[in-house]
Amino acid sequence: MLKEHPAWLPLIALTFMTALPMNPSPLYAVGGKWTPEQLLEHDPTWLRELGLEIPPSELWDVEEGGLLEAVVNVGGCSAGLLSSDGLVLTNHHCIFSILQEHSSPERDLIADGFLAENRGDELHSTGTRASVPYRFTDVTAEIEAAASAAGSDDLARYKAIDRKQKEMVADCEQQAYKRCQVATYDDGVLYQLVEALEFPDIRLVYAPPRAVGEYGGEVDNWMWPRHTGDFALVRIYAGDDNQPQAHAPGNRPYRPRRYLPIAQQGIKKGSFVAVTGYPGKTYRSLISPEMAERAERHFPGRAQLLRDWLDVLEAAGADDEQARILLAGRVKGLANRQKNARGQIAGIRRGQLLAKKRVSEKEMLAWITEHPEHQAAAGAYRELEAQVEHAAETWERDFLLDHLNMGPKALELALTITRWAIEQEKPDLERHPDFQDRHRDKQLDDQRRDQKRLHPPTELELLADFLYRLTNLPEAQQMPTVEETLRGGKDREQIGPIVEGLLDGSKIFDLSARLAMFDQSVDELSRRNDPLIDFALALNREILAIEDEQNRAKGAISRLRPVWRRTLSTFLGRPVDPDANRTLRISLAEVTGYRPRDGIWMEPQTRLGGVVEKHTGEAPFDTPEAVLAAAPEAIKSRWADPDLGDIPVCFLATGDTTGGNSGSPMLNGKGELVGVNFDRVWENIANDFGYNPEIARNVSADIRYLLWMLETMALPGSQALLEELGVAGQ
Secondary structure (H helix, E strand, O other): OOOOOOOOOOOOOOOOOOOOOOOOOOOOOOOOOEOHHHHOOOOHHHHHHHOOOOOHHHHOEOOOEOHHHHEEEEOOEEEEEOOOOOEEEEOOOOOHHHHHHOOOOOOOHHHHOEEOOOHHHOEEOOOOOEEEEEEEEEOHHHHHHHHHHOOOOHHHHHHHHHHHHHHHHHHHOOOOOEEEEEEEEOOOOEEEEEEEEEEOEEEEEEEOOHHHHOOOHHHHOOOOOOOOOOOEEEEEEEOOOOOOOOOOOOOEEOOOOOOOOEOOOOOOOOOEEEEEEOOOOOOOOOOHHHHHHHHHHHHHHHHHHHHHHHHHHHHHHHOOHHHHHHHHHHHHHHHHHHHHHHHHHHHHHHOOHHHHHHHHHHHHHHHHHOOHHHHHHHHHHHHHHHHHHHHHHHHHHHHHHHOHHHOOHHHHHHHHHHHHHHHHOOOHHHOOHHHOHHHHHHHHHHHHHHHHHOOHHHHHHHHHHHHHHHHOOOHHHOOHHHHHHHOOOOOHHHHHHHHHHHHHOOOOOOHHHHHHHOOOOHHHHHHOOOHHHHHHHHHHHHHHHHHHHHHHHHHHHHHHHHHHHHHHHHHHOOOOOOOOOOOOEEEEEEOOOEOOOOOOOEOOEEEHHHHHHHOOOOOOOOOOHHHHHHHHHHHHOOOOEOOOOEOEEEEEEOOOOOOOOOOOEEEOOOOOEEEEEEEEOHHHHHHHHOOOOOOOOEEEEEHHHHHHHHHHHOOOOHHHHHHHOOOOOO
8 A cells, every 4th residue: 555545535425326125135146246335335234134244344444444455456357465465366367378478388387387486486477467456536526527618519528528537547646656547437427536556566476277277168168067276376566665666676575454364164055255356347227229239239240250260369279389378368368258248149138138128218218208307318318329320330340440459469569559659649638548658668568468479370360351351341331541451352362462461571570679669659650661560550540530439429428328327216216236347346145056947956066076077188177187186085175165075166156247357356254265256157147237136146266275276286385375375284
């Protein structure tokens, strides 16, 4: 934390909390991703009935903070501080890029895992950063005043909001490594200034072998039962003053104000648990036409596009070990997103979520006709609907551009470099937020990290595919730069040689050249005569014009959505909960199974014996020999669960989670760590559109599985870790 810890300024109680039952049962499944301040708004008696044994103020207090201070963000994932020396628990899949960064065919940490024998052996990660929460402040009035002053033009409104947010962030970030954002709730119902300390020196301490951390692979991904040890440990380092510091040999482990204690007693059926973390994005505030676009166009299109690109990446790594390592992280990320898209489609259909949304909106619009004081909400709905119709005119083009960062990495790097140069010609507060000076170090770190993710033959194939898709768009959506570069070519046979010329004449695969480009102006980049850079410069100018139109739509939505959402609360006679937006949240849950379909009941816990049962000797069910050898004696371990008669591996709970909750610490009623969240069940993927207590189940690795692995495998360094965690054997 800061040297002088300030008052924990209160966050205004949000006006859209999910209504809670008047007389909830202790095992009630509760939807909602609550802010720390919202937790204090709940009836303490009700929280005790749920199973929270400590006062809510121990988790969070507006003046003194609380245990939730120990819930941090690492590389876009959630994580939890576990010791006074900055040890952090997150998911194996969240630190996969670190393993890839330090792997080679001769030293494959992805396959073999890693454990530092001592702190001097811990591996620094290029580009991975940890954000520790600091303070939250409601700034809605200031943002709304800036928007109102902009007048009726929606693009001017967007720019005014964007400018005010940047000014607030600039004022906030006067101290080095203090990172701020203005978080937006439901497109403008509330704006909140979020302050954190960002630590750039993160080092890998422990990751299990891939056959543990990714056991089951894509076969089991989003499925239950799971037997995956999706956990890893990293450490935050700081300077002598305990403040964030760039990576340096003399840095010391960070000393947090608070960290999460390890539970001495594990969970069981019916246990209360809380999911704490940084959920990314949900879509519950969308109106039905917006949801229809997601369900009927976006997710089906994404599933197919990513499947096609996965085929390219997987084929490249099939017979080339170096390519496999270089592309491993991208394959893993795309496979996860692709399966998620398929699950969203199936879940929306299975739960009839779109039909239900339409029915509820019809009822609300009918109610509005009887309450003329709310006619503005009906007008807002019609304007939101019109926004969807307008966006459909360029949907295919915008969809491809939105997915560029998941495909041709060479073009993504070139666009980043040239966009940086374009934005540097503007005053800092007028630039796109990602290209302000505050992000320079991160941009450079990303360039260095991506050097270990490039495979030139694969980049050629991906770029050719991307340009083929762009040039074959409907004529009204085609991009002049693409048409000029491809010289009218529409077939893959014509496009391939042109793309080969773009890449062969470029320095994009040379890290030192790319880093040098970051210090060059647009004119200097143009004088390089680098064909891919020239193409990216021209394409970026078109993208900027497209962004203006998209920002106009965002300005309109910021004007309309709050009107609709506030009226919805009045119509329902109760508050409604806000969508996830990567801010710190807590979800209240119960450990329990579920019924995925008729005649089947899924138990909420899995055992080490299930790992052995799934073992085939081939990936993704190739259990390490050391685990197989230790399994028969596992019942004798102090980490064995007497009710299960085995080491617990994973468990289900009714947590309200989404992407970004990967790595979320799972706490028991005493505020002790019992596990780490890493997934949802297949039937629950469409939870992003609505919480259904019948199937809303998140999947976590039981902390006892990690502790058993450390203790039983007895690798050099494991005893020191157990001692640091406060669970060393007697």
